[in-house]
Amino acid sequence: MSKEPVAVVGVGQTKHVAARRDVSIAGLVREAAQRALDDAELTWADIDAVVIGKAPDFFEGVMMPELYLADALGAVGKPMLRVHTAGSVGGSTALVAANLVAARVHGTVLTLAFEKQSESNAMWGLSLPIPFQQPLLAGAGGFFAPHVRAYMRRTGAPDTVGSLVAYKDRRNALKNPYAHLHEHDITLEKVQASPMLWDPIRYSETCPSSDGACAMVLTDRAGAARAPRPPAWMLGGAMRSEPTLFAGKDAVSPQAGKDCAADVYRQAGIADPRRDIDAVEMYVPFSWYEPMWLENLGFADEGEGWKLTESGVTELGGDLPVNMSGGVLSTNPIGASGMIRFAEAALQVRGQAGEHQVEGARRVLGHAYGGGSQFFSMWLVGSEPPQS
Amino acid sequence: MRDIALVAFAQTDHRRTSDDLSEVEMLMPVLHDVLDQTGLKTADIGFTCSGSSDYLAGRAFSFTLALDGVGAWPPISESHVEMDGAWALYEAWTKLLTGDADTALVYSYGKSSPGSVRDVLTRQLDPYYVAPLWPDSVALAALQAQALIDAGDTDEPALAAVAARSRADAVANSHAQLRGSVPQGDYLVRPLRTGDCPPIGDGAAAVILAAGERARELCRRPAWIRGIDHRIEAHGLGVRDLTDSPSTRLAAEKAGAFERPVDTAELHAPFTSQEVVLRKALRLGDEVRVNPSGGALAANPIMAAGLIRIGEAAAGIHRGESDRALAHATSGPCLQQNLVAVLEGDPR
Numbered sequence: 001m002s003k004e005p006v007a008v009v010g011v012g013q014t015k016h017v018a019a020r021r022d023v024s025i026a027g028l029v030r031e032a033a034q035r036a037l038d039d040a041e042l043t044w045a046d047i048d049a050v051v052i053g054k055a056p057d058f059f060e061g062v063m064m065p066e067l068y069l070a071d072a073l074g075a076v077g078k079p080m081l082r083v084h085t086a087g088s089v090g091g092s093t094a095l096v097a098a099n100l101v102a103a104r105v106h107g108t109v110l111t112l113a114f115e116k117q118s119e120s121n122a123m124w125g126l127s128l129p130i131p132f133q134q135p136l137l138a139g140a141g142g143f144f145a146p147h148v149r150a151y152m153r154r155t156g157a158p159d160t161v162g163s164l165v166a167y168k169d170r171r172n173a174l175k176n177p178y179a180h181l182h183e184h185d186i187t188l189e190k191v192q193a194s195p196m197l198w199d200p201i202r203y204s205e206t207c208p209s210s211d212g213a214c215a216m217v218l219t220d221r222a223g224a225a226r227a228p229r230p231p232a233w234m235l236g237g238a239m240r241s242e243p244t245l246f247a248g249k250d251a252v253s254p255q256a257g258k259d260c261a262a263d264v265y266r267q268a269g270i271a272d273p274r275r276d277i278d279a280v281e282m283y284v285p286f287s288w289y290e291p292m293w294l295e296n297l298g299f300a301d302e303g304e305g306w307k308l309t310e311s312g313v314t315e316l317g318g319d320l321p322v323n324m325s326g327g328v329l330s331t332n333p334i335g336a337s338g339m340i341r342f343a344e345a346a347l348q349v350r351g352q353a354g355e356h357q358v359e360g361a362r363r364v365l366g367h368a369y370g371g372g373s374q375f376f377s378m379w380l381v382g383s384e385p386p387q388s
Numbered sequence: 389m390r391d392i393a394l395v396a397f398a399q400t401d402h403r404r405t406s407d408d409l410s411e412v413e414m415l416m417p418v419l420h421d422v423l424d425q426t427g428l429k430t431a432d433i434g435f436t437c438s439g440s441s442d443y444l445a446g447r448a449f450s451f452t453l454a455l456d457g458v459g460a461w462p463p464i465s466e467s468h469v470e471m472d473g474a475w476a477l478y479e480a481w482t483k484l485l486t487g488d489a490d491t492a493l494v495y496s497y498g499k500s501s502p503g504s505v506r507d508v509l510t511r512q513l514d515p516y517y518v519a520p521l522w523p524d525s526v527a528l529a530a531l532q533a534q535a536l537i538d539a540g541d542t543d544e545p546a547l548a549a550v551a552a553r554s555r556a557d558a559v560a561n562s563h564a565q566l567r568g569s570v571p572q573g574d575y576l577v578r579p580l581r582t583g584d585c586p587p588i589g590d591g592a593a594a595v596i597l598a599a600g601e602r603a604r605e606l607c608r609r610p611a612w613i614r615g616i617d618h619r620i621e622a623h624g625l626g627v628r629d630l631t632d633s634p635s636t637r638l639a640a641e642k643a644g645a646f647e648r649p650v651d652t653a654e655l656h657a658p659f660t661s662q663e664v665v666l667r668k669a670l671r672l673g674d675e676v677r678v679n680p681s682g683g684a685l686a687a688n689p690i691m692a693a694g695l696i697r698i699g700e701a702a703a704g705i706h707r708g709e710s711d712r713a714l715a716h717a718t719s720g721p722c723l724q725q726n727l728v729a730v731l732e733g734d735p736r
Contacts, residue, residue, distance in 0.1 A: 003486050003487065024516055025515065055448075056448035057442050057443055057470065057511075058442060058443075058448050060515070061511070061515065062511060062512075062515045062519075063443040063509070063511040063512045064470055064471070064720075065515075067620075067719065067720040067721075067724055067725065068514045068515065068623045070620045070621070070622065070623055070724075071622050071623055075620050076620065076622050077620075077621070077634075077635070077638065078619060078620065079617065079619060079620070080620045080725065081471070081475060081478070082469055083467065083468070083469055083470075084442075084451070084468055084470035085467055085468050086449050086452065095467075096467065099482045099483055099485075099486055100482055102486045103482045103483075103485035104389075104485075105482055105485065125448055126448050126449075238465065239467055240464070240465060240466070241436075241455060241460050241463060241464055241466035242460050242461055242462075242463040242464075243455060243456045243459075243460050243461060244455075244456060245456075246456075246461060254463075255462065255463050256460075263465075371449060371452050372452070374452070374455075
């Protein structure tokens with residue numbers, strides 16, 4: 001039994017900003033969805049089902065908001081699924097939608113992820129006090145900083161590597177009209193002089209809080225044949241989860257991330273990711289996660305990831321560009337952040353990435369993670385359809 | 389299309405409160421139960437999918453705690469929907485259809501007891517125009533019930549009969565929260581009396597799905613999913629005909645429910661009046677056994693009650709009491725979103 005090949009034929013996102021006070025939540029998601037439809041030259045009537053994802057409902061203060069968004073997303077009379085897998089949700093949502101096509105349940109599916117963080121306060125939304133349970137402490141930065149320190153101690157990476165990542169991603173964002181932060185006067189010195197938030201993570205090495213939505217139109221082989229622009233083909237996709245805390249957990253390089261990547265590479269026939277993959281759009285909410293994920297995803301040997309960053313390999317003009325869009329460090333509507341990574345990978349292999357296009361990108365990995373480094377979702381997309 | 393079946397089902401004894409248990413502690417026995425029924429271990433499961441709500445739990449990422457209970461080590465292929473477990477089952481079904489997995493564990497849970505669930509559910513409504521008015525779930529269901537009475541589709545004695553039948557049938561269901569002779573009581577929100585409304589309670593459920601021959605190895609009489617589909621309606625109550633459920637009818641059509649009669653239907657109708665709507669939409673005659681479990685009027689653990697309907701329908705097939713059953717799950721105010729599954733046993 002073979003799966004139906006899945007193609008991305010439409011990508012749309014909003015201009016990500018700190019607060020979209022001009023639109024409702026419905027207005028925000030519809031804007032991204034309409035742009036994805038326009039890109040695919042399809043109408044709402046062409047969509048068979050809608051798969052929507054976002055991070056915790058507390059971020060907007062709306063319980064199961066997909067119920068209220070059914071009208072805005074043209075889902076009335078159609079199936080609508082709502083995915084929630086923590087920070088990886090944008091990626092997971094795309095994979096759930098892709099499965100509907102791969103299983104031949106539907107021909108064309110709209111998938112969308114969003115967060116309108118200005119409606120609330122994400123840091124405290126994550127830190128609601130629960131009796132008898134360990135508090136997360138002032139948001140995600142406080143949770144992840146010790147893992148970064150562990151990575152630095154383990155690998156002996158110089159203190160400056162984090163700032164190099166931030167400086168690169170913020171400059172990449174200048175080439176992406178949809179990115180939230182456009183810091184035209186950024187310098188490496190400014191990054192290194194920014195205030196320390198959670199040692200060793202400085203203010204300029206952490207992600208912003210954004211309002212934004214991202215949508216994709218996924219379709220089958222027949223749909224791809226009708227597409228007005230080159231499709232991106234899904235060559236592999238996987239999710240993996242592991243517990244939050246347990247004896248023996250490697251918080252620096254979680255097994256679930258390694259397993260997830262290995263599954264994707266197996267599906268796509270990737271023997272050597274460093275050689276066979278042209279670019280990576282990965283979930284880096286704090287700068288140091290770039291070298292950490294380079295190792296976790298098999299692009300560098302253990303302890304060697306920071307050397308790729310330091311030597312410029314991951315720059316836009318480098319040998320393995322990472323976070324061409326500017327990444328999560330430049331744009332972070334949390335629930336949408338995973339899907340933006342997946343969508344950027346698709347834009348790259350379609351040749352639609354504009355100023356941040358990697359020349360000749362044929363296979364690009366999209367990566368997302370969430371929770372306590374425990375939920376992973378990834379896909380590899382290519383400019384050519386899968387072989388099998 | 390690949391044949392996929394429910395091969396095991398388990399649920400908690402549903403209770404008004406479970407102060408003594410965390411969500412994970414409530415869920416664990418149910419997970420062990422379905423694994424024991426099939427002899428599978430966590431590591432044997434190809435895909436895991438769950439449904440729950442952060443708003444009921446009162447904390448972000450509440451499902452991560454449940455995952456710890458599942459024992460996700462070595463890492464597992466896993467996903468979660470912020471929906472009733474019936475939709476988690478739907479996601480798992482599509483995963484099995486792709487051939488990526490041969491077995492799936494699906495679970496869901498909800499504790500309504502820690503808060504005021506009528507107030508909590510108002511947070512589901514349009515956040516700009518409706519939620520600020522805090523119309524609660526009983527009040528909205530009462531609007532629907534009154535519309536049905538005004539249309540001549542039912543009356544208060546008929547609603548009372550639905551309530552009485554459900555609680556009488558629940559006597560045979562040891563998991564039910566409300567069973568036997570339950571007084572109709574006073575009006576909670578006219579025309580709905582307390583007897584027309586579901587009990588508020590805590591509970592969890594789990595099922596195991598398996599594909600093809602694997603299902604036959606794991607279960608003597610698998611409950612084959614012949615069709616499953618779900619549809620959503622507009623959110624604004626003012627643009628809907630509350631006396632009808634076109635989304636249920638369409639989902640049933642797509643699931644093949646009308647191709648041949650069913651002998652049993654498990655309907656997720658938390659309010660007596662909603663059974664009237666669903667019977668009409670699904671064209672169920674008096675010859676069909678409706679909610680032999682007692683339905684949501686006997687136990688309504690939010691986020692699990694829909695999955696329990698599918699589980700109960702499957703369990704009837706497992707036991708040989710049913711050959712073709714319909715199961716229904718709902719979400720949102722006044723039956724906004726509906727899922728229909730058609731299950732069959734092998735010929736006896």
